[in-house]
Amino acid sequence: MTFLNAIFRNLFSRPATRRYPFVKREPFPGTRGQLAIDPDRCIYCGICAKRCPANAITVSKTPSKSWTLDNYRCVICGYCVEVCPKKCLTMKQDYFSPK
Amino acid sequence: MAKLARSPWVVHYNCNSCNGCDIEFLACLTPMYDAERFGVLHVGNPKHADVLVVTGSVNHRNARVLRNVYDQMPDPKVVVALGVCTSSGGIFAGCYNVFGGVEKVLPVDVFVPGCPPRPEAILDGIVKAAARLGAKIRGETPPPVEKPKAAFQPAAVPEEKK
Amino acid sequence: MARKSVIPFGPQHPVLPEPLHLRLVLEDERVVEALPSIGYIHRGLEKLAEQKDYIQDAFLVERTCGICSFIHALTYCQGIEALLKLEVPPRARYLRTVWSEMHRVHSHLLWLGLLADAFGFENLFMQAWRAREEVVDLMEVTAGARIMLGMCCVGGVRRDLTDEQLAAVLKSMDKLNRQFDDLIPVILKDYSVQQRLRGVGRISRETAYERGAVGPVARASGVARDFRETGYAAYGELGFVPVVETEGDCYARMEVRLAELYQCLHLVRAAVRKMPSGPISVTPKGNPDGEYVSRTEQPRGEVVYYLKGNGGKNLDRLRIRTPTFANIAPLLAMLPGCELADVPVIVLSIDPCISCTER
Amino acid sequence: MEALLAFVVAWKPYVLAAAALVVAPVIGALLMGLDRILTARIQGRVGPPLLQPFYDIVKLLGKAPIALNRVQVVYACLHLALMMLVVVLLAMGQDLMMILFVHAFSNIALILGGMSVRSPYSRIGSQRQIMQMLAYEPILVLMVVGIYLIFGTFQISRIPAGGVPLLVQLPLVFLAFQMVISIKLQKSPFDVSTSHHAHQEIVKGITIEYSGPYLAVIEITHLYETCVLFTVVALFWAPNPLVGLLLAALSFLFQIVLDNACARLTTMWMLRYMWTLPMVLAVSNIAWLYLRNGASLG
Amino acid sequence: MLQNCKDVTRENLLTEVASRLPLGYRFVTMTCVDLGDAFDVLYHFDKNYELSTLRLRLPKGETLPSVSGLVFAAVLVENEIKDLFGIAVTGLAIDYQGHFILADGAPTAPLLKNPPPPTAPAAEGAPKNG
């Protein structure tokens, strides 16, 4: 019954809830949300694909050059961003929302 | 009629999850996110539930449990798969005891990616699932979920010269 | 009359956040026999670690468990660094300590909420998790993710904290301290909580030691063992003394964890204040070769990594013994004789992390 | 219009009963909705919309039925029917003791329904529910006895209007009755057999094997019961209905606060507790009435 | 290589373990390593944060005597080793018979360097009847 303090404080103050779909919080500056690529700077070297712990990235040079990220496999560790020699990979702050 | 989707009762089963998704799911129920605003109750009992929240990939022992939990839910029902492990096995794809994502055992209605997904993403997923549930209650067949794997291909650039 | 009740407890059970199966034999509602079965969450991580290179493994082992993820990575990295004979820069050691302790705060608050859920105290669950959001936000601010920090790498850490961030950490610690002051003494004094925890699931110091209990389970029974005492990372420079209780029941385990919450705040503050300047990592050279056993203290107790390298990029063997694995044997000593209503409380009192246990 | 009025006057008890049957679940649902909002606020959350219980029940009614056997469905229906009977008897001003019995049997129907399936958690829940009844029934009986001692009858219809409010004469019984309400609403610290929100070691206990429409039947019964309980609270200040309502509101708030201030305790604790403090309260109140009435205690 | 490591044989394993317990050694865990033609079974003990290890070189095909009679805490890890390496462990206090963490249908002895091919086809979809 010693919980009464907290109970009445909460009862008579505004709820702590962020009313999410209506009120959205700005992501923190360093947040790892989702991976983005600047295709112009990518050289398709494939280092990111090789280093990715989850094998979420595939890079192919033949027949045509392509860089593919499986967002449903990426664990958002950001390791690829670190190893990219051209720094063409970046981490965006907003999270990837389901389709 | 949209009211039909206002009472999604959730049962949660943790398959091969590392707990990350589970605690983020539980965080959705807590004051900061408060999923009960959408009528969500975490009932914990498949017989009362409308939404099955699955986390983690499927292994040889929990597949049967997952299937049983699903079978015990009364129709209409929807499945929300949280985290990348449920889609593909995530970082654990290739482990000897992981035979893939949840869709190998159950029809999944919503995949929520992320490792772990943020509570906001989970709320999005549950709201989407509730909408699909409402459609099912009305007797409609919601469109099949695109296997959302090859999702992101920003630069299939046929750029010849760099 | 001869037939006794036999009921399954888990794997799918709302008071168990993770799948664990107990086969309970009951007489009325008293537990006569309890046998565990696990394997619902076994992935085969140890084998996978042999297939990825030792840098990637840091991300892999972090996902052994989502609750103490950072400390898994820390233990692993410390092991690899020992094999590579790397000297980690002091600032990295301090940052590792800061994140470790943040993780401990988040883990203990999470545990408190789950325990409250297990004995039907929904409000306490909400309040504990509400306080936890503070530290989770702090982790996101400092490391960029709420839970899977991914900050520990072989040779140091991946991200530095600015002075403003360090100040924000201190401010958050003060805020948490106030929240704890609101919450913790109240919980400890609460009649209903005491009714549910005192005298429940008691094990003696001897049993705890013999059965290899670790972490708060051991410390609540009077076994003063906390691997932070050995002074890995920066603990040696922060004046660490383990929290010990002697009752050995669920209440003592809660007391230990609640006292550790304060201790964590203290450690974070001390680490931030003493934070040395300098580089945050060194680049690893060469490949691990040889055997090493790396140990640290997780929120749940001592974690043991056995690492064996063969001079290649991949490890020969990675073995993880997590604290919950060690605490299952003591758990089996606690269960017989308790009430069915106490089963979830006792199970949660060891703060089980089945995901860790089964890897 | 006059004919209608004449009809209403002539058939007053029946009209009342019919009206109560319709209104009671609505009030019950609103109370439950309010309960959920207040609980959420106490926990620092926003909570569901006020009409959430309606949404829940509408949804449950729309789900495919699943069950383990026929028997449990029969008992669910009896559970509801007997609870409706309680409402009708109350509205018609019938015998209080009989109402109490009917109410008990409504609960026993639920217990038997829970026992009729070979599901371990359901059975354990049922057994705990029996223990709950064992814990609170004596207090309800004592309450009814107290009313008899004051008015000299069990017939509600013959209880004189006005006079000294019950609360003044049965203050201790009133306090004990608050505990009974807490048990009946399945709130902490007494939510041992089933629980509306919190998780339990026996999952949902007695209602675990009911789902879809059958669960809706049980939920509707719960709405009736909630309404009945707080009506009885309001009757403790019958001379002035407004004060009665205030009393009910206070009691309602007390239930919610208690729920959020306590952990769930064990069945045996509940039995021990209910048979000590509330029992002593109720018994001493009744003893006082006896002594005042000048009856011998032999 | 490993701190305080001592070689033991199958014969003196139990006596070595038994002799450590009264000295205040606490059982930490066991590790099994596949060396190709043999196993290294390591018994880790701890005393005052000091690790000490017994190393048992176990040729493949031989049985491993259980220490769970002396140290109950070892029973889980011994069952695990039995599951993951396919080593026959004798005298277990609780014997899960190779189904401790691996279910029916899972690969057998997966942690061997060259695991045997799966005998049963890996379960595809839900095993309908459990």
Add this chain to the structure above:
Amino acid sequence: MPTLLIVAPILFGILAWLSPTAPLRTLWVVLGGALTCAAGILTALRGAAEFTLPRWSDNLAYGIEIAVIAVIFAISFRLKDWRIGLLAVAQMVMAALERLLPHAALPPAATFVIDPLSIILILVISVVGSVIVLYAIGYMRKHEEHAPDTAAPTGRFFLFLVGFLGAMNGLVMANDLRWLSIFWEITTICSFMLIGHDGTDEARANARRALLINMFGGTAMILGGLLCAVQGNGNSLAHMMSAQALIPIALLCLAAFTKSAQMPFQSWLLGAMVAPTPVSALLHSATMVKAGSYLVLRLAPAYQGTRLSEIIAVAGAFTFAATSALAISQSNAKKVLAYSTIANLGLIVACAGLNTPLAYSAAVLILAFHAVSKGLLFLCVGAIEQKIGSRDIEDMGGIMYRMPITAMIALLGMVAMLAPPFGMLLSKWMAIEAAIFSPLVLFLIVMGSAMTVLFWAKWIGRIQTVSYHERYDAERLPASMFAALIILGAGVILTGILAFPLIPMTEGLVRGAYAGLALPEASFKALRTAGTFAAWPIFLFVGLGLLGAFFAVRRFSAAVIRPPYLCGENVGGTDVSYSFRSLMDKPDTAWSKSLYLKPVFSEDKITFWANLIACMIILTMFGMIGAL
């Protein structure tokens, strides 16, 4: 007619005993039962009457009494039990004393009196009793197959079973104390013989205990008669009552307590459960044990308003509460029934002690309703036991499928024991209302009722637990057993429906009983208001509930059926199965035993203390009226 009621059963009993073949025996038994039944109904229709035997019959009665006591003495000799022998000798001495000592000259009283209370008892004995006898025919045929070698011949069984009906009829009609004690002792002998029927060590030991305790009661009764006569208050019940001779009355009540197995004398009735089930049904629940409560009830107006009345009420209520508590920890079906029987007898005694018209009416109704429902329950348990080979409640899961008719009838009997709209609940409600000004009694009755609900609900829960089947097994029972079950089942339903109108009907009976006393008119009015209770809503809503249920389950098919929640580890997916995968993936069957609360309510925890308290209550009883 009364002669027929007494003599016919005894005669046909002897005929059955002497018949050389089983079919002939069956014929005699059926005839005897039918005749008794017809005679009972006729007697009831003819209403109240009195019969005075001629003067010479006194000698006859004395002769019979001595003969009966001599038989018991012979039995004690064979049993080598000096305690029984001593009691027999004491009885003989007191009987002789009563004859030798000078009596005050009182106007002669009727030897046999048939009043409304007797009529109810006669109806119970001859109708319910005959039905049970009918059941016994089929039961004993099966019983013979499994009975131990030591068992007595079935002919002898029927001698005592059918003959008992005569003795019992005599008992409830007797006004003369000597005839009363004659029939009293004969029922004791019948009970002794029937308990010992199987001849096992246990049966013999329990029979001996029953004899001993009932002999103790019989001795108290003869002592009461002796005292009454010596004090110059005559030798009939009517005399004793009009004289308000409290000490003899208390002694008779003590005798009644032993017969009704009130605490602390309950042990013999529990032991008596070793007898074949028809015996338990007839003697040990429906009729013989009722003799005790009947006597207390008959004497009630005589001690109305005395301290004795209060303490009898407390004694009865205490037995009710204590035995209800004891029943909780039992899993032996017959023992539960035995405890429940004792409890209900205690309730009747308590009502008698409350001694208001309302309570009196409640007591009579309980007496009648209980006889029907409990007799039925014993018969069901007998049938179930013969089918499943166990009388353990825990083994009765699934009988709903294996023997649906018996199970349904058993459920009916149990529901009739506690739920609305059946009479037992109604009578209990009357009892509570009557006890409203006796707080202690009220408290005990309330507690006892709560615990009654606990053990019945447990049992009902176990019996009705059933897995889903498209259709049930066909059930085969011997015709006689089947007929008996159906008749009594119908009786239960009938009394259930008639319960409400029956209450005002008892007013005449009650007025007759309290005729000599100037009770306030308001106390009778309570009976009428109880009857005006609106019963129809109860029927309406129970009917509505059942109708709703009917519509809900009508569409049931296998598709609706799902297995129980077993934490997701069900074996067999969607099939209904109670197995779950447990350790090592091996299937294991989930099972949950009922709650027995052994640590709190077990016999060895409660019995001693409860007996102690009961002894103290009885001592207080005698102390209060100045007998000590």
